[in-house]
Amino acid sequence: MTELKAAASGVHGRGADEGRRLFQEWFADLTSAAERGEKAAYVFVMGSLVELLRCFDFNIVFPEINSLQTAVRKVSDDYLNLAEDHGFSPDVCGYVKADYAVQLRNGDHPMGRIPPPGLSVLTNACSTYVKWAEIWGRMYQDPVFTMDVPGSRVPVPLIGPNGAHTEVADAVRTIGDSARFEADRTYVEGQIRELIGVCEQVSGVSFDIDRCREVLRLTNQMGRAWRALLELNRNSPAPFDAMLEGTIYLGVANALRGTEEGARYFEDLVEEMEARVAAGMGPHGSGGESHRLVFVGVPCYPIFRRFYELFSEWGGTFATSTYTWFASGGLNLDFEYDLDRPIESLAEGVLRGVIEATDSLMFPDRALLQAIDDYDVEGVVYHPVKSCRTVSTGLAASRRVVLEARDVAALYIESDMMDKRVVSEAQLKNRIDAFFEGLQSRKLRKNRSAAAES
């Protein structure tokens, strides 16, 4: 065991350091591009079409990542205030506002300088993406391409009114309906072909299908490692905290999908986590974990580290987080691009990614119940945020269903992922402490009744 621990400590933290380095490099590249007066292609994490954009040598910007970085670096207030001074309401998505302020400041960002958009590519996975891109269209008159990706038409909950279970749930979702799925895939493919024309026009680079194949191959490679990584957290102790570290890894996955470094990074990360598992090490070192949890929603970035500590101080570990599913651009799905049919398959990947993301936002309980079983968790932490109706609207309803269906505890805390004004650390702490006290007494009760039975 000591040897295993030594091996694990040899690679311990490698992923975090390497992730930091890759991120810094990425921002340094963007800064140089901005300084050279270049523009960038802007793209989003849900329904990401970055693979296609890579075929045209664009500088790539993920505005969501830029915005959340302002919060993690504790300067989001400056950006939000500037946007609000320009008329934005305190109640709209903070990501949009932070980015708007970045644009007003000529790309000035705590991690460097962001080039302005020369092309924006988005899907309707989040309706706010559409409003967001319209803002750039007004500011820069850049071409905006909205890829329309229809989600499931008929929402069938796992548990319907009066507690009735729906076994056929999957069959009526678009994913389970082959004719509907193929029609939608063809629709998306048609739009991808139109987008290729736009990219060629904007970049002056001709589309090269072999290059596209190579990029997709690298995403496949990354996806395999990503899924292996999530899977490793089924171990106890879980080797990493899915809310804290998971979010950092998610950033790298989105930013570097379809690249050599990205694919390699995740393979190394899996190696590091395997070593942690073999040594019985969890995110809190070798102290094990007292409570396994699942995180639902978007983390509280303005106090990110502290937010994590409020749980970790009680020995709480997030074995999994819905964020690492719906915001991974479909990497969590058991799907690989078919390199013999790259465009057709890219359409399928985008469609699957968006449907799974939107379905899981509409019915978070479907995937949650599965996760509760797979990851053997005892508590579910819901963190709806003011900024994001996409993620937050269905959570209160989901909580009711999950509590009905599984013997778990649930905590429901509202704050924001950008706006410090609605983050009260003291209030959060009170609620979280009470939640863990409840978890502990549940455990005691269970142990007592198990002892009595034996």
Add this chain to the structure above:
Amino acid sequence: MKPDRLLDLPAHSDLEESLKICRQVVQDVEFPTVRKWREGGGKVVGHFQVYFPEELAHAAGLLPVKVRGGAVERREADSHFGSYICSILQSSLELALTERLVIDLFVTHAICDAARNLAGIWARNLPQPARILYFPQNPNSSHALDYLEGEYRAVLEEIEEIAGRRVTDQELRRSMAVFNRNRQLLAELYAIKRDEPWLIAADEAYALVAIGGLIQRDEHNELLERLLPQIRMREAHAQDKMRVVFEGGFCEQPPLDLLQAISEFCYVVDDDLLIGLRWIIDDVPLEGPPLRNLADAYLNNSSYSPVQHDLRKPKEEMLLERIRGSDAEAAIISAAKMCEPGLDEQVAYSQELEQKGIPYFETEFEEKMTSFTHLQIQLETFVENVLFAWPSDEDARPLLVTKGGQW
């Protein structure tokens, strides 16, 4: 036996009485017309804001009902949502959960993420089917028309299932003719608002439009055909009120009393209230494939709203067109509280108006608000500023903005 008439208007009721009854029914959260329809054995397709091709339901003999929330106390719906959600979603669910509004098929749209998720919450808590109609958010794609026609076909099949029978093309065409006529009549009503706004106040016009979402459109046509000439004959004289466009009523609806409060100082000469009922601008052709024609009209012959993305229709330019087209002097740029698309668009609108030097009054509203005194004071000040402090020389005009904020 399905009733021919849903609106209980006394025989030979005059204009004033008819308007009063329409106003009452539009505000009645017990939905008497829908109740009457159901009591006669009729089925109902409830469609959430903004637009829905109601012709499909009408052709199948069902009653299309516009689900637009209501001023109802929320007892059951609250626990299904978080804190940062607009009112219309919560009140719409409340109406259904308390069985005030019983619907056989509920259709919502991905107009925003909150409305899309409503389908899930609906399906989880109500026994009747719910579905999402995804309108194309890339209407500029050459594939959008085929896609939307396919969606309409799928919705029609679900409607046929509820109706228990197939719908023929002939029936669809008949319904399209009824709705074409309805939009012509609504356009006439809006022409009166624009040309002789003293003849009909904003809240009265609203009630006349909104009642269409609660009765069969044939009946609505008859009502409008009877009342429009009476409106034109009304004894009323032009007053010195400011001509404004009201923008921001595409989804959640401001209370009628709010529109009445605005009418005290302004003539609302155009607006986007219930724009879905007036979404299609010209007649939909009756010859040719009906579903394709309807889909084509949605994409290529339609108005605008913050929840439809179309590169051909930059919304701020569309607003300018609305202001110019109605010869308005100013605009009221409003948004429902917590409405992401509405609030985002408010910024674009106000920036454009600032740039063009058009005075505007910016505010937020909520369907359940009841006090308007504050609004009236602010609006009165705004109107006075525009009317009296507004230089006749266009170049010398300062920017004039009033932020109403919370009323």
